[in-house]
Amino acid sequence: MAKKRDISAEEEIxxxxxxxQSEIEKHNRLYYEQDSPTISDADYDSLFRELQTLExxxxxxxxxxxxxxxxxxxxxxxxxxxxxxxxxxSLANALNSDEFLEFDKRTCDRLASAETTYTAETKLxxxxxxxxxxxxxxxxxxxxxxxxxxxxxxxxxxxxxxxxHKIATDNIPRVLEVRGEIFMSRAGFLALxxxxxANDLKTFANPRNAAAGSxxxxxxxITAERPLSIYCYSVGYIEExxxxxxxxxxxxxxxxxxxxxxxxTKRVRGLQAAIDYFxxxxxxxDKLAYEIDGVVYKVDSLAEQAELGQVSxxxxxxIARKFPPEEAETQVLAIDVQVGRTGALxxxxxxxxxxxxxxxxxxATLHNADEIARKDVRKGDTVIVxxxxxxxxxVVRVVxxxxxxxAEEFVMPESVPGQEHAQILEAMKxxxxxxxxxxxxxxxxxxxxxxxxxxxxxxxxxFSLEMKDxxxxxxxxxxxxxxxxxxxxxxxxxxxxxFLYALGIREVGETTAQSLMEAFGSLSAxxxxxxxxxxxxxxxxxxxxxxxxxxxxEEANRxxxxxxxxRGVNWPDYDVQAIDEGDSQKALAGTNxxxxxxxxxxxxxxxKQKLQGLGAKVTGSVSKKTGFVVVGADPGSKATKAESLxxxxxxxxxxxxxxASPDGFIE
Numbered sequence: 001m002a003k004k005r006d007i008s009a010e011e012e013i014x015x016x017x018x019x020x021q022s023e024i025e026k027h028n029r030l031y032y033e034q035d036s037p038t039i040s041d042a043d044y045d046s047l048f049r050e051l052q053t054l055e056x057x058x059x060x061x062x063x064x065x066x067x068x069x070x071x072x073x074x075x076x077x078x079x080x081x082x083x084x085x086x087x088x089x090s091l092a093n094a095l096n097s098d099e100f101l102e103f104d105k106r107t108c109d110r111l112a113s114a115e116t117t118y119t120a121e122t123k124l125x126x127x128x129x130x131x132x133x134x135x136x137x138x139x140x141x142x143x144x145x146x147x148x149x150x151x152x153x154x155x156x157x158x159x160x161x162x163x164x165h166k167i168a169t170d171n172i173p174r175v176l177e178v179r180g181e182i183f184m185s186r187a188g189f190l191a192l193x194x195x196x197x198a199n200d201l202k203t204f205a206n207p208r209n210a211a212a213g214s215x216x217x218x219x220x221x222i223t224a225e226r227p228l229s230i231y232c233y234s235v236g237y238i239e240e241x242x243x244x245x246x247x248x249x250x251x252x253x254x255x256x257x258x259x260x261x262x263x264x265t266k267r268v269r270g271l272q273a274a275i276d277y278f279x280x281x282x283x284x285x286d287k288l289a290y291e292i293d294g295v296v297y298k299v300d301s302l303a304e305q306a307e308l309g310q311v312s313x314x315x316x317x318x319i320a321r322k323f324p325p326e327e328a329e330t331q332v333l334a335i336d337v338q339v340g341r342t343g344a345l346x347x348x349x350x351x352x353x354x355x356x357x358x359x360x361x362x363x364a365t366l367h368n369a370d371e372i373a374r375k376d377v378r379k380g381d382t383v384i385v386x387x388x389x390x391x392x393x394x395v396v397r398v399v400x401x402x403x404x405x406x407a408e409e410f411v412m413p414e415s416v417p418g419q420e421h422a423q424i425l426e427a428m429k430x431x432x433x434x435x436x437x438x439x440x441x442x443x444x445x446x447x448x449x450x451x452x453x454x455x456x457x458x459x460x461x462x463f464s465l466e467m468k469d470x471x472x473x474x475x476x477x478x479x480x481x482x483x484x485x486x487x488x489x490x491x492x493x494x495x496x497x498x499f500l501y502a503l504g505i506r507e508v509g510e511t512t513a514q515s516l517m518e519a520f521g522s523l524s525a526x527x528x529x530x531x532x533x534x535x536x537x538x539x540x541x542x543x544x545x546x547x548x549x550x551x552x553x554e555e556a557n558r559x560x561x562x563x564x565x566x567r568g569v570n571w572p573d574y575d576v577q578a579i580d581e582g583d584s585q586k587a588l589a590g591t592n593x594x595x596x597x598x599x600x601x602x603x604x605x606x607x608k609q610k611l612q613g614l615g616a617k618v619t620g621s622v623s624k625k626t627g628f629v630v631v632g633a634d635p636g637s638k639a640t641k642a643e644s645l646x647x648x649x650x651x652x653x654x655x656x657x658x659x660a661s662p663d664g665f666i667e
Contacts, residue, residue: 013054013058013061014058014061016054017051017054017055017058017061017062017063018063020047020050020051020054021051021063021066021067023047024044024047024048024051024067025067027039027044027047028067038397038399038400038401039329039384039399040327040328040329040384041293041322041327042327042328043328043329045093045095045322048067048068049095051066051067051068052068055068068312068313079143079151079152079153079216080151080152081149081150081151081152082130082140082142082145082149082150082151082152083148083149084130084142084144084147084148084149084150084236085177085236085237086177086236086237087147087148088128088130088144088145088147088150088179088236089147089310089313089314089315090147090313090314091296091314091315091318091319091320092314092318092319092320093294093319093320093321093322094319094320094321094322095322097275100274100275100278100297100319100321101271103297103319104116104271104274106316107299107308107316107317110307110308110316111299111304111307111308115269115270115271116269116270116299116300116304117267117268117269117270117299117300117301118267118268118269118274118297118298118299118300119246119247119248119251119265119266119267119268119297119298119300120265120266120267120268120274120277120278120295120296120297121233121262121264121265121295121296121298122262122264122265122281122288122292122295122296123292123293123294123295123296123320123321123322124181124183124231124262124290124291124292125183125206125207125208125291125292125293126181126182126183126184126207126208126211126212127143127144127181127182127183127208127211127212127215128143128144128179128180128181128182129141129142129143129144129150129153129157129179129180129181129182129215129230130142130143130144130150130177130178130179130236131157131163131177131178131179131180131232132175132176132177132178132237133167133172133175133176133177133178134174134175135174136166136167136168136169136172137165137166138154138157138158138163138164138165138166139154140152140154141153141154141156141157141158142154143215147313151216153215153216155220155223156214156215156216156217156220156223157182157215157230158220159220159223159224159228160182160228160229160230162229162230162260163230163259163260164257164258164259167257167258167259169256169257171241172241172257173238173239173240173241173242173243174239174240174241175237175238175239175240175241176235176238176241177235177236177237177238178232178234178235178236178254178259179232179233179234179235179236180230180231180232180233180259180260181230181231181233182211182215182228182229182230183207183208183211183228183229183230183231183290183291184207184208184210184211184214184226184227184228184229184290185207185227185229185289185290185640185644186207186289186290186291186637186640187227187289187637187640187641187643187644188207188226188227188228188229188644189204189206189207189210189227190637191227192204192210192226192227193210205396205397206291206396207290207291208291210226211228214226214228215228229260229290230260231260231261231262232251232254232259232260232261233251233261233262233296234247234250235250235254245301245302245303246300246301246302247298247299247300247301247302247305248265248267248300250302251265264281264288267300274297277295278295278321281295282323285323286634286635287631287634287635287639287640288640289640289643289644292323293322293323293326294320294321294322294323295320295321296318296319296320296321297318297319297321298317298318299317299318304317305317305318326356326386326387327356327384327385327386327396328354328355328356328361328384328385329354329382329383329384329385329399330351330352330353330354330361330382330383330385331351331352331380331381331382331383332349332350332351332377332378332379332380332381332382332383332395333350333351333352333379334349334350334379335347335348335349335350335366335372335377335378335379335410336348336350337412337413337416338422339416339418339419339422339423339426340423340426341423341426341427341429341430341504342423342427342504342506343419343423344368345369345412345413345415345416345419346365346366346367346368347365347366347367347368347369347372347410347412348363348364348365348366349363349364349365349366349377349383349395350362350363351363351364351383351385354385356385356386356387356393359387361385361387361393363393364383364385364392364393364394364395365392365393365394365395366394366395367394369412372410372412373412375395375397375398376398376409377395377398377410378398378403378407378408378409378410379407379408379410380403380404380406380407381398381399381402381403381404381407382398382399382402382403383395383396383397383398383399384396384397384398384399421451424451424457424458425444425447425448425451427459427504428447428451428456428459428462429444429447430502430504431459431462431502431503431504432447432459432462432491433502435498435501435510435605436498436501436502437491437494437498437499437502438491438498439462439484439487439488439491440483440484440487441480441483441484441487442462442484442487442488446473446476446484449473449474450465450469450473453469453472453473455469458560458563459502459560459564460560460563460564460567462488463488463492463564463567463568463569464567465484465485465488466485467481467482467485470484470485491569492568492569492570493570493571494569494570494571495517495571495572496516496517496521496522496523496571496572496573496574497510497513497514497516497517498513498571499523499569499571500513500516500517500526501513503551503557503560503561505547505548505551506547506551507543507544507547507548508544508547508548509620510620511618511619511620511621512540512544512620514618515537515540515617515619516537516540516548517574518574518576518617519536519537519576520576521573521574521575521576522573522574523561526548526552527552527558529548529549530549531545531546531549534548534549586613586614586615587614587615587662587663588611588614588615588616588627588662589615589616590615591615591616591617591627591628592616592617592618592619592623592625592626592627593611593616593617593618593619593626593627593628593629593630594618594619594620594621594622594626594628594629594630594638594642595607595608595611595618595629595630595632596629596630596631596632596635596638596639597631597632597633597634597635597639598632598633598634599630599632599633599652599655600632600633600652601652601656604632607630607655610659611630614659614662621638622638622641622642622645622647623645624645624647626642626645626647627647627648628647628648628649628650629642629647629648629649629650630650630652630655631649631650631651631652632652
């Protein structure tokens, strides 16, 4: 009996190994050859690591053609083959700090050294390429392929704007192979998807897919229209010439040749310096103009690299330290529909809890009816969820191979039960929020109680509440009621900009409300403004202009505003002419500024007031007309857009210097 059980166990191990091999090969084809992965990087790494572990424990069962021994995918038949003169290896991964510590210890032991000097680089999420220069002229470019043979993509690579076709210098080897990563910036990716969507074409799931798909176009004129970039990270084959003896100096030499290299690269000595680099890059990850998924460490000395050698698919002298996954796989338990303050319906996926981007995610937005139809998300689906930085979690794509047979297509309803009540609740929450009327103590639960008790039916009723109304409510004593009434009384006097924002007009945020106040000065002037007059405001486009015009054209909305004023809500009119005349003499007069991220020294409101005090106009979006962008911690896409447009960026220290010495700031 024991012998039979042993054989059964061996068969199960072999079956699992062959199953893993088949699944990994399938995902390699989807990722490398079709640019359409169906699982997250983290899940792929888990499958690969499991197969590696089983092969180490059971070497007799290891297949000769195991994917753990190969790099990437096969060459696509649409492109001519290019055999690499030197193999293009992959990199081993360190999925956590312990694995990186083990790598560092092995490296030091093999080199008989107390510590190692590394060149540390950002791990770009793109497509590896080999580029040959002969006598300074770019003659051929190829993808990595399977590491031995790649695809000839010369004509497409020649369309990349920041890659020189000719290197005019005397110290370049006659034949020089440069290796690098082709990628697409965040801003370029967003612009491409907007263009694709506008033309009813397929949009891309992420910048990596967009870059790979663009590079593999059979028509190079299509590639030329795509915003591709490249960073060079090493050299391969060389004839009749020499390059420096360290990785750090090689990159410096490539930069001298005019080849783009990552500005984030740093030479670090010892384990702690390497860890500090990782922590710094991880903290700044979302501020970079492009996506990365980790850090690459390479032993700096090329002689030591040669001494360390390589295994079948990866060098022993380098490792990729991966970030915690920002994408993860989970299941859709249900799809709910939420009601916004304007009545807009938003579908939300309720998810099996999954740890992604540093937090446990249980909900993810599906945006709107068009988006949920495009992605075809259904209850029961297995989906890839993404959470990058402070972005609200969203469903990236469905794993169709895991869809249950009985999964029904989701139909977006035109309305939901309790929609009117939910809309009123959301509108009131917005109205009393800190950046609107700022009524402290009036939260969602208390608003719900007041609505249920019939004490309020719209926002104007808030200003008629009395002590006897409040003390009768659950958990509302005299002190709490008195504090709330004082907060309501304080909110009676506000500014026109805050009031406009509090009304919850569709498409009108804080910046637009401020612009309306500055342009018209009074509510009566806004009442009478035509769409043409509204469009004359720099930050107002056709959609916003029509929304403002429609709002104040409705009698019910005018009656609400009148009722709020009758119950004591007031604000001073804004003297447009006087302010304009005064501002024209100020240091930042005529300058558009944007604030993004979190500042340590003050709130964004305080920063905005200080800039306005210097005559600047603080807007909510970055454009070519923006004079500068103040960037705090976790800035998001505005900083990325500013960088892509070449707009001046001020970190917090530079911003404080500006406030201290504003004269002469504008060149």
